[in-house]
Amino acid sequence: MAKIPATIVTGFLGAGKTTLIRNMLQNANGKRIALIINEFGDLGVDGDILKGCGDETCTDDDVMELSNGCICCTVAEDFVPTMEKLLARDLPPDHIVIETSGLALPQPLVRAFNWPGLSTRVTVDGVVTVVDGKAVSEGRFAHDTAAVDRQRAMDDNLDHETPLSELFDDQIACADMIVVNKSDLLGEEESDHLSAVLKAESRAGVQVIKTTMGVLPVEVLLGQNLAAETDVEARHEVHHHHHADEDDDHHHDHDEFESFVVTTGEIADPKAYAEKVADLIRQHDILRLKGFATVAGKPLRLTLQAVGPRIETYFDKPIDGPRETRLVVIGETGLDREAIIAGLAP
Template sequence: MRKPIPITVLTGYLGSGKTTLVNRLLADPQGLRIAVIVNDIGEINIDAALISEKGHASITDDSLVALTNGCICCTLRTDLITQIVRLAKADCFDYILIEASGICEPLPIAQSIAMLDGTMKDQGLPTLCRLDSVVTVVDAYRLLTEFSGGEALLYPDGEADIAQLLVEQIEFCDLVLLNKTDLLSEEETAKVEAIVKALQPSAQIRQTSFADVPSKDILNLRLFDFSKTFLSAGWAQTIEHEQDEEEIHDHHEAEHHGHGENHDGHHHDHDEHQHLDEYGISTFVYYRRRPFHDDRLEAWVNRFPAQVIRCKGLVWIDGEDDTSFLLEQAGKSVSVQPFSRWLAAASPKEREQAWQRDPLSRNNWDEQAGDRMTKLVFIGADMDEAAICASLDKCLA
């Protein structure tokens, strides 16, 4: 029986060096017959043309597939799966490279491939493919400018800050290629690597220039595990590591201070954070069991601390006792949107059912507040943790 064909997904913002990397991999295929799927949001797939021009892959022999006029993370997801199935069944290739459009989010692409695998298993059919790894190519110079220079880089239509996308591409991956490091000093490169490590502690990081990376360092790495990659972002790991300490602290707070008084954000000075501390990169969690005053929170968001690179978490807003809100920030892009229903707003029966499905969720229950809380992870450079917490406390109702 033929083994599932491995797939590597390459993501990264426009101009990061993805196409250059694809051409280098095709020039040194390690004996593999590699097919390439290239996505471009425009009518003309420039990246596919650049790959074809190098002569390593061609549309005429089916080794190069161009998907245009949309993103494979949304409008072209079905087209992507169709092409993966076709290439896998053709039995002409040993490997599939997917070069995503520069504005693609990697998570939906991985979900599509995982769903294909699940569908085949459910139907009792042999698995056609396996996602080997998600590789994010990062323009190190742009990342330093975005998060250290304070300048927001915008999409052409001026509507959305690309910082959010840059962060999401880094947070959901197995390997980060820090490209264009030749444009930075050693100290600047080290700072960029520290930023990436804070955003994505679990990913491998490789520094390079001109996307000059050996194929053996990209192909057949067997790094991808959906659940691990999904939970590997820095903000998610910080929340997870905070949980045990939070429960212990809550117990003592209940004994000494009573309901409604919560601890300030915690900062963890573990050995693995020494490299981050050297460049002023730190993380902490702001956790309160009191709601925010809506107008005060809005005013605070509008003057978001410039030192914060990434902030994400749930927010409790006064008067919104049924609905939790998701606060999400990257660079200068900040949003506060309705997220889900608080379990406290459910019936006792629904609550018990939820606790049976997820027993650990009972640990978040407070006799008066229920599961309502604000829990925000902050990742930043040279942050004044005490000042940020104090300014947020002034927004509490």
């Protein structure tokens, strides 16, 4: 029996993974796709957005969420049982898509496909790493080797890169395809240069593709047929070397990040509130902010997603619960929660 292909979609917080997947679902061409979503934080925003895809090939039952921690740290407890549940269905999916949290390392997840019970039934079609082209071009997750070497010479305590850079490097090292998203925010020369740099830093044969709003043909994203789980050593972590069969108390800088949910009341003016949120993000260096807002007098909920100070808002579906605003805030450890909560008040 042919193995069911699975595509792993990884990338840093706010790179555009959910947008990419939503577009894929809306253009699935009849392919039955099941999703496993791994959120970082307590509010299942990505899963809720994807459940609203409205496509008969991807029903609510086809979207499974893992929110008990980073997927690369909970392979045995969460991921494997979820996969087994999918595979046990009377009508298994044609393809499985796994969206990791922005903090997950893809390598342990690829190794998990060699576990007994999975290895004979499912295979990793490919690993897609989504990159925020604008952020990376500005050097926020790129590594300046010369600058670090100069700092090392002056400070013996500085012996590694920042956690964000390490994570970015590991996601690139594991990729079969790198999607440079938000390329519309870059000039042609800048975009071409970034693509060339990413191609040079990735493994031989890795595709680097530019896109805007995650729009790519399903045929490009799926059907790579690479059996990535058989090529794990070539995808080694650049900075981390824990394995799925190691002790559960391993660490890889997840304590460098924190998240919390803020619940407030209705907002009056979506545009003014978005500007207020953008200012708050700048003040507190918030990495990612996402969730849903209720606008006074409006029957539809407002979806709000922010990557740094860049904010996207849109009305998506009727409000079916309390008329409140719930936002998840994600940032590096040390956020001033009280100030942020106060700043998000309507």
